[in-house]
Amino acid sequence: MESNSVSPMPEQNAQAPIAEFDKTPPTPPEDTLPLEDLPPPPTTVTVQEEKEKEAQAEAHRHYEDDNEWSCGSWLEYTLVVVLASILLLGSLGLTLFWVIEYRGGFAWREDPKRQFNLHPVLMVAGFITFSGFSVLLYRICRCCRRIYVKLLHTVFHALAIPCVALGFLAVLDSHNLAQPPIPNFYSLHSWIGLTAMGLFAIQFVVGFFSFLVLLCCEGATAGFRASLVPIHASFGLTTFVLAIAAAVSGLTEKALFTLGSHYQHFNEEGLVINTIGVSLIALAIVVGYILQRDDFRYRAHILIRSGDL
Amino acid sequence: MESNSVSPMPEQNAQAPIAEFDKTPPTPPEDTLPLEDLPPPPTTVTVQEEKEKEAQAEAHRHYEDDNEWSCGSWLEYTLVVVLASILLLGSLGLTLFWVIEYRGGFAWREDPKRQFNLHPVLMVAGFITFSGFSVLLYRICRCCRRIYVKLLHTVFHALAIPCVALGFLAVLDSHNLAQPPIPNFYSLHSWIGLTAMGLFAIQFVVGFFSFLVLLCCEGATAGFRASLVPIHASFGLTTFVLAIAAAVSGLTEKALFTLGSHYQHFNEEGLVINTIGVSLIALAIVVGYILQRDDFRYRAHILIRSGDL
Numbered sequence: 242m243e244s245n246s247v248s249p250m251p252e253q254n255a256q257a258p259i260a261e262f263d264k265t266p267p268t269p270p271e272d273t274l275p276l277e278d279l280p281p282p283p284t285t286v287t288v289q290e291e292k293e294k295e296a297q298a299e300a301h302r303h304y305e306d307d308n309e310w311s312c313g314s315w316l317e318y319t320l321v322v323v324l325a326s327i328l329l330l331g332s333l334g335l336t337l338f339w340v341i342e343y344r345g346g347f348a349w350r351e352d353p354k355r356q357f358n359l360h361p362v363l364m365v366a367g368f369i370t371f372s373g374f375s376v377l378l379y380r381i382c383r384c385c386r387r388i389y390v391k392l393l394h395t396v397f398h399a400l401a402i403p404c405v406a407l408g409f410l411a412v413l414d415s416h417n418l419a420q421p422p423i424p425n426f427y428s429l430h431s432w433i434g435l436t437a438m439g440l441f442a443i444q445f446v447v448g449f450f451s452f453l454v455l456l457c458c459e460g461a462t463a464g465f466r467a468s469l470v471p472i473h474a475s476f477g478l479t480t481f482v483l484a485i486a487a488a489v490s491g492l493t494e495k496a497l498f499t500l501g502s503h504y505q506h507f508n509e510e511g512l513v514i515n516t517i518g519v520s521l522i523a524l525a526i527v528v529g530y531i532l533q534r535d536d537f538r539y540r541a542h543i544l545i546r547s548g549d550l
Numbered sequence: 551m552e553s554n555s556v557s558p559m560p561e562q563n564a565q566a567p568i569a570e571f572d573k574t575p576p577t578p579p580e581d582t583l584p585l586e587d588l589p590p591p592p593t594t595v596t597v598q599e600e601k602e603k604e605a606q607a608e609a610h611r612h613y614e615d616d617n618e619w620s621c622g623s624w625l626e627y628t629l630v631v632v633l634a635s636i637l638l639l640g641s642l643g644l645t646l647f648w649v650i651e652y653r654g655g656f657a658w659r660e661d662p663k664r665q666f667n668l669h670p671v672l673m674v675a676g677f678i679t680f681s682g683f684s685v686l687l688y689r690i691c692r693c694c695r696r697i698y699v700k701l702l703h704t705v706f707h708a709l710a711i712p713c714v715a716l717g718f719l720a721v722l723d724s725h726n727l728a729q730p731p732i733p734n735f736y737s738l739h740s741w742i743g744l745t746a747m748g749l750f751a752i753q754f755v756v757g758f759f760s761f762l763v764l765l766c767c768e769g770a771t772a773g774f775r776a777s778l779v780p781i782h783a784s785f786g787l788t789t790f791v792l793a794i795a796a797a798v799s800g801l802t803e804k805a806l807f808t809l810g811s812h813y814q815h816f817n818e819e820g821l822v823i824n825t826i827g828v829s830l831i832a833l834a835i836v837v838g839y840i841l842q843r844d845d846f847r848y849r850a851h852i853l854i855r856s857g858d859l
């Protein structure tokens with residue numbers, strides 16, 4: 242917090258590492274004043290007077306960004322979280338609309354072309370919508386117990402697994418069952434997508450064991466778990482951005498393969514495909530922004546102030 | 551710094567906002583001990599004794615992450631900066647190799663197909679190599695005066711402008727001069743690219759006026775400039791990531807247009823194109839990682855300790 246006191250830039254990047262500390266906090270104290278405002282333990286009158294003076298000066302400087310969010314911060318938080326939610330659901334809705342309206346809907350095995358349609362929908366559902374909400378839970382559920390947020394985070398990612406697995410099977414089948422069969426894993430899209438799937442799997446396994454199973458010996462693993470949090474968070478965002486890069490290259494591939502020269506003449510379906518791509522790019526920017534804003538983190542203030550670390 | 555002392559996660563995100571404060575620091579003091587280790591101004595003996603005790607306890611806790619980087623931190627810093635430099639130069643070299651070796655090199659006007667070849671090379675040079683090094687300057691030049699780093703940052707971005715402008719003209723010309731002419735701005739690639747160009751232009755104009763021209767009335771604009779720094783930095787990274795998304799979709803387009811079904815059979819040129827894409831994706835991850843590591847920032851320690859904010 243002292244770094245904050247000399248900083249002219251409020252809110253940004255302050256109180257960072259503590260907020261992600263992997264521990265269920267006890268009931269938060271009523272008092273949400275910053276540590277500097279609390280009266281120090283009585284030692285000598287001179288020390289106490291000196292500290293009180295410092296605390297007053299400090300409180301004056303932090304008048305709004307430490308105690309509570311200002312109206313502007315709340316507005317910004319609500320705006321970006323609502324925008325992210327709309328984009329997360331909207332991109333899935335738009336993908337569904339695209340394949341049902343323009344690509345003939347779904348099939349399994351009997352029609353490789355329509356089986357392919359499951360690929361974009363399930364991949365967007367798993368990698369974008371479920372994973373995106375799973376990540377945002379740590380910013381949306383600001384007042385729930387930490388363990389519940391962790392469990393919901395796991396459940397959302399667990400729901401993403403069958404989507405990604407079936408989405409992967411759908412494209413493999415549609416390639417292998419096509420006449421003549423289409424080769425796999427030759428394109429930039431497939432390379433990026435495979436990397437995203439690998440990272441997703443590693444993240445799930447490591448996250449599950451480190452942040453849930455290791456809770457059985459909570460005290461002994463606290464330091465290890467805490468040091469893993471920023472790594473898990475960074476790789477999580479990386480997986481999300483990789484998935485979006487895979488989606489952008491995949492949409493480009495699909496547009497060129499199926500629309501051909503119609504794509505060049507502002508074909509209606511081409512515009513829908515581009516809009517899905519733009520929504521996904523916007524999502525990468527909005528989710529990246531929300532995650533790097535440290536004051537949007539889960540109960541950062543209370544965790545610091547209750548001193549339960 | 552106090553947040554660091556209770557945090558089990560060293561280095562990450564600490565000392566964040568100060569480092570980017572937009573002010574040329576005076577000659578740094580010889581002493582690089584943290585503020586807590588400096589003797590406080592003499593007020594009363596009791597206060598001084600109390601503070602010295604606190605300072606000793608504090609110094610014990612911060613023994614390595616505040617005074618100097620540990621060997622591991624230096625190794626990590628060197629590794630990621632060298633890796634980023636190799637990727638920045640390597641992706642440009644690989645793009646040059648691709649268009650010269652497989653696409654027949656360059657031309658201007660007389661051959662639209664070879665004029666197109668200027669597009670990927672100049673866009674990678676401007677948006678990726680020059681812009682990337684320009685951003686990394688704030689992490690590489692850790693010991694230069696702030697104003698020199700700012701000027702070099704401007705020069706590198708200024709060098710990117712003709713690259714991007716000529717790269718844009720090259721693709722417009724190659725489309726318009728083709729027989730029959732190819733339409734413009736229909737694809738997802740062009741939409742993302744246009745957005746990246748717009749953001750780049752806004753960033754350059756706003757950055758130039760705010761961080762260089764406004765230095766004429768340094769004192770009066772310090773607060774405004776400081777509050778603009780995180781916004782400028784966020785939009786800068788966004789532009790970089792958008793440029794990479796545009797490159798990935800552009801490479802996919804080009805591979806499908808020019809290689810057709812050869813691409814599906816692990817054609818040599820296809821593998822080169824994929825490798826360029828993978829290098830660019832790796833670059834987004836490495837540059838993103840370097841930028842979010844706050845202890846890699848420009849002279850964070852000295853700026854805090856010299857108290858010149």
